Amino acid sequence: MANPPHILVVEDDRETRTLIAKYLRTNSCNVTVAADGREMDKALADNRIDLMILDVMLPGEDGLSLCRRVRADSQVPIIMLTARGEDVDRILGLEMGADDYLPKPFNPRELLARINAVLRRQASAMNASATPDATALAFLGWQMDFRLRELRNPEGARIAMTSAEFDLLRAFVERPGRVLSRDSLLDLTQGRNAGSFERSIDVLVSRIRRKIEADPQDAQLIKTVRSGGYMFTPDVNAIAMAQPT
The missing domain is CATH 3.40.50.2300 (Response regulator)
Known part of the structure; x- marks a missing residue:
C-alpha cells in the first residue's frame, strides 16, 4: 500500500x-x-x-x-x-x-x-x-464483472461478496467443467504462503452456494467431486460490460 x-x-x-x-x-x-x-x-x-x-x-x-x-x-x-x-x-x-x-x-x-x-x-x-481491459463472464444469466469485482444475479441485483468469496468463484468460473482439487483452489486464490487449510475452501464453497444455488443443499452449479474436489458445471461466456460513467 x-x-x-x-x-x-x-x-x-x-x-x-x-x-x-x-x-x-x-x-x-x-x-x-x-x-x-x-x-x-x-x-x-x-x-x-x-x-x-x-x-x-x-x-x-x-x-x-x-x-x-x-x-x-x-x-x-x-x-x-x-x-x-x-x-x-x-x-x-x-x-x-x-x-x-x-x-x-x-x-x-x-x-x-x-x-x-x-x-x-x-x-x-x-x-x-482498475484495469480497463478486464473481462467479464456470464453463466446462466449471472454476471461477474472483474473490473468492478461485482457479481449480479439474473435480475441484475448486485450480490454482496467478500473478497475471498469473489476470488474463489472467479477461479471456478474461469475453469468450467474442470475438477479442481482443494489444493489447487488454495493455490489459485490464496497461495501456499497464506497458511490456510483445505477445510477453508469447503467453508467458502458453502457460503457461495448459499448465494448462487437455487437449493444449496442440492448444489447443481458447484458440484462436489468425491475424492477430487469441486467442479463448476454451467457453460460460461465472455461478455462486454458497460464502462462506468
Whole structure:
C-alpha cells in the first residue's frame, strides 16, 4: 500500500493488545486499539481502517458476533485470533466472513506476515478492478464483472461478496467443467504462503452456494467431486460490460 496501513486491534487482554500494537507500529503500521465491541464500533466510525485483528473471546459481544455484524455492511479485511487451534474455531470465523485466522499463542512475525498477505490480496483485487481491459463472464444469466469485482444475479441485483468469496468463484468460473482439487483452489486464490487449510475452501464453497444455488443443499452449479474436489458445471461466456460513467 502507498500509505502505512491502519490496523484496528480488538483484543481485551491488555498485555496482548499492547504487544501487538507495539510490534505493528515498529513495522510501519498505524494502529488503533479497542478492548470490546463498543470501542471497536467507535474506532470504525472515526477512522478509515485497512484491516482489523479481532479476538474471538471478548467480554460482552464475542468476536464471532462482531465479525458477522461488521461483515454485514463492510468489506474491511478481518483476521480472527482464536484461543485454540481447533478447526471448529477457524471454520466458525470463516463462516462469519473472516479473511484469515491465527490461533493463540502466536508469533508476532507470523501475524504481520498474514496481515501483509491479506493486504496484498486486497491490493491486487483493487488493481484488477482498475484495469480497463478486464473481462467479464456470464453463466446462466449471472454476471461477474472483474473490473468492478461485482457479481449480479439474473435480475441484475448486485450480490454482496467478500473478497475471498469473489476470488474463489472467479477461479471456478474461469475453469468450467474442470475438477479442481482443494489444493489447487488454495493455490489459485490464496497461495501456499497464506497458511490456510483445505477445510477453508469447503467453508467458502458453502457460503457461495448459499448465494448462487437455487437449493444449496442440492448444489447443481458447484458440484462436489468425491475424492477430487469441486467442479463448476454451467457453460460460461465472455461478455462486454458497460464502462462506468
